[in-house]
Amino acid sequence: MDIREIAKRAKVSTATVSRTINRVPTVDPKLAKRVWRVVDELGYFPNTQARALVSGRSRILGLVVSEITNPFFPEIVQVFENIAVQNNYEILLTSTGHDPVRMEIAVRRMIEHRVEGVALMTFGMEESLLENLKRRKIPMVIVDVGPPRPLVSNIRVDYQHGIRQAVQHLAALRHHRIAFISGPLRLPSARARLDAFKNAMHELDLPAHDELWVEGTHTIEGGVEAAGRLLSLPSRPTAIMCSNDMTALGVMRKSHELGIHIPHDLSLIGFDNIHISEFVLPPLTTIEMSQAELATLAFNALLAELQRKTPNPNGTEYALETHLILRESTARPKQEADNAKKKKAAR
Amino acid sequence: MDIREIAKRAKVSTATVSRTINRVPTVDPKLAKRVWRVVDELGYFPNTQARALVSGRSRILGLVVSEITNPFFPEIVQVFENIAVQNNYEILLTSTGHDPVRMEIAVRRMIEHRVEGVALMTFGMEESLLENLKRRKIPMVIVDVGPPRPLVSNIRVDYQHGIRQAVQHLAALRHHRIAFISGPLRLPSARARLDAFKNAMHELDLPAHDELWVEGTHTIEGGVEAAGRLLSLPSRPTAIMCSNDMTALGVMRKSHELGIHIPHDLSLIGFDNIHISEFVLPPLTTIEMSQAELATLAFNALLAELQRKTPNPNGTEYALETHLILRESTARPKQEADNAKKKKAAR
């Protein structure tokens, strides 16, 4: 069942069928009606392969995430896919796990499918990947912290803002020994978060002891492990900030195991604001980086690039804000709380 | 840059290039080497649209899940996609949220892309969806509880086994008032779990009071809400079983809010065994339904169907077991524990 079959039955040419289906406005309504009748009767659906081939437009967008198993990403996939479908695009999804091999395979798949654009939501580490796509002048958006790159649009996340808010919040609570569990440092975004933390500490003249930051993996397991080290320190931190929420969940778990109560004995702040953070016990104070906004920004960036007649050689810069979400995983450190009580009693 | 360009530069015909790329063994190694050289030099990648068009095989599989935002599904997507890519398939992913409109759109997209098979991991409620695909003789796998259907392979989950284990476990702990929070009852799979629960209760002569089961939504929020109702009952249940882990997380949250301690005051059992269940506090006792196995089963079912020369009119039946994973969210009910202590003391 193809366009010719429809044409024959509706007694028009294939060109008219094509125009009708593509809603070209100049088609005589009488003919159009005849065409639609037959289309509906036969349950005809145009073949996207043929369309793509002749039009030179695949209507497919590549979406690369690092770990679909981390709750941060499904949200992004969901939103991105929704908007894509609304705009008649399909998406080619890859979860690379930061594995260069899978990344390379992903690039091959995307090129073979002639994707019209690629959104790289892997938060760093894909330089080599870009080259092949760039050579083919495929529009790209990337979440990045480096300098602007030619031909690539950039969503610049303002890590500093949210992280500063968090550190200030902790400082206001009178925390001094604040630890940081970073993500894998080969990820530029993880490095950027760590730097933002150090900056914020510095701004407030708080000591950023080297023993008080450890490298994590952005997974629960990594959080458990890192917390184990941090909490066995002779002089324990009174607060821990994490490079993502999964890590924070790991810290919660480990603290519980050690009989350390959050927030009474230890304050904890995450990063991402994944949906579940609101529901763990205690509800996690965290820094929001909106998944929906990120996905929307990425899609629109791609769409904008696709709609230009003359491709922008410089790529466009976009910005995404982060900010603190106060919940219940932070409190005054015990020592301080005791002092406060004493003071009160003394009066 | 196309196959003709390669042919010209390698001084062979396009047919030979095609054969080389598709690794047809009869190609003269000399020629093949020449072809590969040019292919690599130019960075040529065959156009899948053209391939699909001429071969009549899209090498795309449809994968429909209900809610990618529920951690149960990303795991499935991950595994399914991995195997698919290994077998040179691409996947067309849809998360329907059980919305009939999106479901219909998904069907259209899949047909337009001429998917070679469809895996329906929505756990029920898609009857109408099937018709259109079935008419086109597209192989399907579905996770279902109904009678076998023609042309559709079926992964039959043995809910009864795991749920019986769970109820027995609770009974052994001396729980009598066991509540059940189901999923949306329009989902056959949710209904099946509820039925399995009632059966298991009946087997053990435990009373299944009507007030002790409420309908949930398979979300955290639904769990919170349902727990609210159950825990404000004049005669509270001592244990709650949930139709999925997300619901159980909601119960945990609500219990905490009400100052009800798990497992001391309330035992809790989930269903699915999503990754995070192991890390919540307390670690959740739950019934495992392996996501990896489910995905693997589904893909293999599709592949098997695609490789038959004569399509199987009846579809094949597959089976997936469920079983209890003991963790720390269950204990003796307080009353019983007290009694036990007294007995001990009396001796």
Add this chain to the structure above:
DNA sequence: TTGAAAGCGCTAACAC
């Protein structure tokens, strides 16, 4: 073993 050529289903130029 290789090449010439037909044709997959559709769109878009062009002619009418």
Add this chain to the structure above:
DNA sequence: GTGTTAGCGCTTTCAA
């Protein structure tokens, strides 16, 4: 406003 037709990039007969 509509029809005719070339051709998108590839695979696959068929003949040599």
